[in-house]
Amino acid sequence: MKTRAADIHETSPWQDLTTGCEIYEGGTSRLTLTGEWRSKVPVWDPAKCKQCLLCAPFCPDSSIPVTDGKRGQFDLDHCKGCGICYKVCPFKAIDWKEVH
Amino acid sequence: MSKTMTEIRWHGRGGQGAKTASLLLADAAFMSGKFVQSFPEYGPERSGAPITAYNRISDERCSIHSNIYDPDYVAVVDETLLESVDVTAGLSPEGAIIINSAKEPGALRPLLRGYAGRVYTIDAGTISRKHLGAYFPNTPMLAAVVAVSKCVDPEDFLKDMETSYRHKFASKPQLVQGNLDCLVEAMKEVKE
Amino acid sequence: MSIRDRLSGNEAIATAMRQINPDVFAMFPITPSTEIPQYFAQYVADGRVDTEFICVESEHSSMSACIGAEAAGCRAITATSSAGLSFMNEVLYVAASCRLPIVLAVACRALTGPININHDYSDSMAERDSGFIQIYAENNQEAYDNYLQAHRIGETPDVRLPVMICEDGFITSHALENIELESDEAVRAFVGEYHPENYLLKSENPLAVGPYGTSPYYMEARVAQAEAMKNAKRAILDVAADFEKTFGRKYGLFEPYRLEDAEVALVLMGSSAGTARAAVDELREQGVRAGLIKVRVFRPFPAEELAEALKDCKAVAVLDKSEGFSACGGPLFAETAAACVNLDRRPKMVDIVYGLGGRDFTVDQAKRVFARLEKIAATGETGPVYTHMGQRDLREEVQ
Numbered sequence: 001m002k003t004r005a006a007d008i009h010e011t012s013p014w015q016d017l018t019t020g021c022e023i024y025e026g027g028t029s030r031l032t033l034t035g036e037w038r039s040k041v042p043v044w045d046p047a048k049c050k051q052c053l054l055c056a057p058f059c060p061d062s063s064i065p066v067t068d069g070k071r072g073q074f075d076l077d078h079c080k081g082c083g084i085c086y087k088v089c090p091f092k093a094i095d096w097k098e099v100h
Numbered sequence: 101m102s103k104t105m106t107e108i109r110w111h112g113r114g115g116q117g118a119k120t121a122s123l124l125l126a127d128a129a130f131m132s133g134k135f136v137q138s139f140p141e142y143g144p145e146r147s148g149a150p151i152t153a154y155n156r157i158s159d160e161r162c163s164i165h166s167n168i169y170d171p172d173y174v175a176v177v178d179e180t181l182l183e184s185v186d187v188t189a190g191l192s193p194e195g196a197i198i199i200n201s202a203k204e205p206g207a208l209r210p211l212l213r214g215y216a217g218r219v220y221t222i223d224a225g226t227i228s229r230k231h232l233g234a235y236f237p238n239t240p241m242l243a244a245v246v247a248v249s250k251c252v253d254p255e256d257f258l259k260d261m262e263t264s265y266r267h268k269f270a271s272k273p274q275l276v277q278g279n280l281d282c283l284v285e286a287m288k289e290v291k292e
Numbered sequence: 293m294s295i296r297d298r299l300s301g302n303e304a305i306a307t308a309m310r311q312i313n314p315d316v317f318a319m320f321p322i323t324p325s326t327e328i329p330q331y332f333a334q335y336v337a338d339g340r341v342d343t344e345f346i347c348v349e350s351e352h353s354s355m356s357a358c359i360g361a362e363a364a365g366c367r368a369i370t371a372t373s374s375a376g377l378s379f380m381n382e383v384l385y386v387a388a389s390c391r392l393p394i395v396l397a398v399a400c401r402a403l404t405g406p407i408n409i410n411h412d413y414s415d416s417m418a419e420r421d422s423g424f425i426q427i428y429a430e431n432n433q434e435a436y437d438n439y440l441q442a443h444r445i446g447e448t449p450d451v452r453l454p455v456m457i458c459e460d461g462f463i464t465s466h467a468l469e470n471i472e473l474e475s476d477e478a479v480r481a482f483v484g485e486y487h488p489e490n491y492l493l494k495s496e497n498p499l500a501v502g503p504y505g506t507s508p509y510y511m512e513a514r515v516a517q518a519e520a521m522k523n524a525k526r527a528i529l530d531v532a533a534d535f536e537k538t539f540g541r542k543y544g545l546f547e548p549y550r551l552e553d554a555e556v557a558l559v560l561m562g563s564s565a566g567t568a569r570a571a572v573d574e575l576r577e578q579g580v581r582a583g584l585i586k587v588r589v590f591r592p593f594p595a596e597e598l599a600e601a602l603k604d605c606k607a608v609a610v611l612d613k614s615e616g617f618s619a620c621g622g623p624l625f626a627e628t629a630a631a632c633v634n635l636d637r638r639p640k641m642v643d644i645v646y647g648l649g650g651r652d653f654t655v656d657q658a659k660r661v662f663a664r665l666e667k668i669a670a671t672g673e674t675g676p677v678y679t680h681m682g683q684r685d686l687r688e689e690v691q
Contacts, residue, residue, distance in 0.1 A: 019391045021509065021513050022391075023503060135470050138468040163567070
């Protein structure tokens with residue numbers, strides 16, 4: 001049995017799973033790249049952005065990193081493309097485009 | 101089945117305590133060192149409906165868990181059941197039936213569908229009213245069943261019941277003597 | 293030193309619970325198991341246990357509360373019957389797949405319909421695939437002894453599965469019989485304390501239970517659970533061996549009776565086995581080579597061991613106290629027959645469904661089954677494989 005979530009994945013044999021699929025640590029969603037589930041993608045335009053930071057708390061997947069009071073590029077490994085940031089941005093600094 | 105075992109069937113109505121009487125008898129037999137079974141047969145769960153309870157009393161543990169079809173003794177807590185229930189069904193002619201009634205045994209025999217064995221009556225209502233001040237037919241019925249069946253030694257029975265009452269009525273010791281008097285009188289008054 | 297007493301099956305189980313003093317009892321009443329929480333409530337009121345006694349609003353909730361409590365690191369228990377067990381169905385699977393060793397006492401009672409309060413195994417058999425270990429008792433003594441073993445079996449690290457301790461509703465639950473009890477101290481020493489490695493309330497170690505398992509994980513999770521159930525067989529025998537060493541009463545996966553040279557045999561469960569033993573004894577006196585097997589552990593099913601025990605019999609009748617409506621036999625028959633299917637030489641086998649909804653099972657009925665088996669053994673002709681017994685029928689019972 002493996003106990004670290006990072007050691008258990010979609011090719012793990014059954015013997016590696018934890019008893020009852022228990023998870024023994026927090027923050028394990030970082031290990032699953034849910035960004036692949038996206039059909040649309042947000043695009044940030046730093047030139048239009050006033051750094052009002054309204055988008056960051058609205059993001060349901062914590063995919064807008066904020067460092068030293070300023071947001072940065074989207075974490076596209078975990079952004080599911082829901083478009084909420086695009087809707088709430090008062091300055092049209094976020095576009096919401098088809099992936100393909 | 102070895103005849104060291106006594107099988108008893110109780111007939112009563114829901115709420116009258118036939119099940120309790122069977123539990124008390126099992127308790128008494130247990131205290132005298134026997135292996136016991138006491139179990140009810142539930143039909144409709146309502147007050148007044150006919151119910152049956154059973155006892156097996158023996159020197160070895162009994163593994164049989166069926167109802168009793170050929171009892172050695174039958175105890176009837178409510179004589180009105182004689183008309184509606186075949187209380188003597190399967191009852192051994194060497195055994196006996198004990199009925200809670202103020203009547204003479206002979207008066208009830210015609211209701212027993214040709215049963216040829218011994219018939220006893222005990223006026224449990226009067227005895228319990230006299231000693232306990234209320235209608236508690238179980239106590240006299242229990243004593244009558246012991247007196248007739250001797251499934252427990254009657255003297256041991258009285259001794260064990262006294263111990264049991266002293267424990268049960270530890271906070272109401274005034275009830276002990278009434279219950280004991282009830283047992284003694286019932287053992288004397290049960291008649292064939 | 294055992295204590296001689298007389299208790300009903302329900303009071304025997306409640307006594308075992310009191311002696312074990314679990315952390316949580318989530319209770320919801322249903323006939324005929326109601327007396328178990330009723331007795332236990334008295335123990336709580338009298339301060340004889342320090343269990344958190346939670347009165348919930350349904351059986352779905354009682355098992356859910358047990359799941360939460362057990363995941364938090366507690367020993368959690370409950371009791372139920374019939375429709376109550378069915379109402380738990382969904383969460384029984386959650387308890388088992390989360391590998392939470394909850395102990396559930398079941399006073400087995402028929403399922404509706406028609407509505408019926410009496411005994412058969414339709415409730416517990418309906419949960420045979422839930423992932424619970426299932427142990428069945430013949431009488432109050434076995435109900436008590438099985439309960440004393442349950443926590444240790446379920447909590448065995450490579451098992452970690454919930455356990456159902458089954459007694460026959462009314463027949464055992466409400467029958468007063470002699471019993472050998474063990475002292476509180478001896479029971480507590482035998483059962484021990486529960487110290488799970490991981491649990492929700494362990495502050496230094498965050499834990500999540502009951503995750504979503506996508507198809508890349510579900511199959512692996514189920515295989516791991518199936519392996520745990522295989523391990524349970526060994527754990528049950530280990531705990532039974534220690535129980536025998538400690539208290540002197542012997543238990544196995546099943547209990548054979550006069551089976552060594554038996555030509556005709558019954559396979560059955562619960563209180564009926566005691567009744568059938570009386571028939572075996574009578575027939576043995578008449579020279580009939582009769583025997584029986586009382587199945588104690590239905591989950592995990594002791595298939596190899598049963599096959600080994602039955603292989604030299606000529607004819608076997610499996611007695612099912614639940615109607616599976618497969619149109620070809622009840623669950624005990626299906627599993628027993630499957631257990632024997634790869635034997636080179638195997639007995640002829642028939643299934644008899646009996647005792648439904650409290651229909652009484654007698655020594656005479658058991659003897660009639662043996663008479664039928666003798667005929668099968670003599671002729672090699674099985675006749676009808678799946679029949680019922682004890683019902684009123686204008687036709688004659690299959691002889």
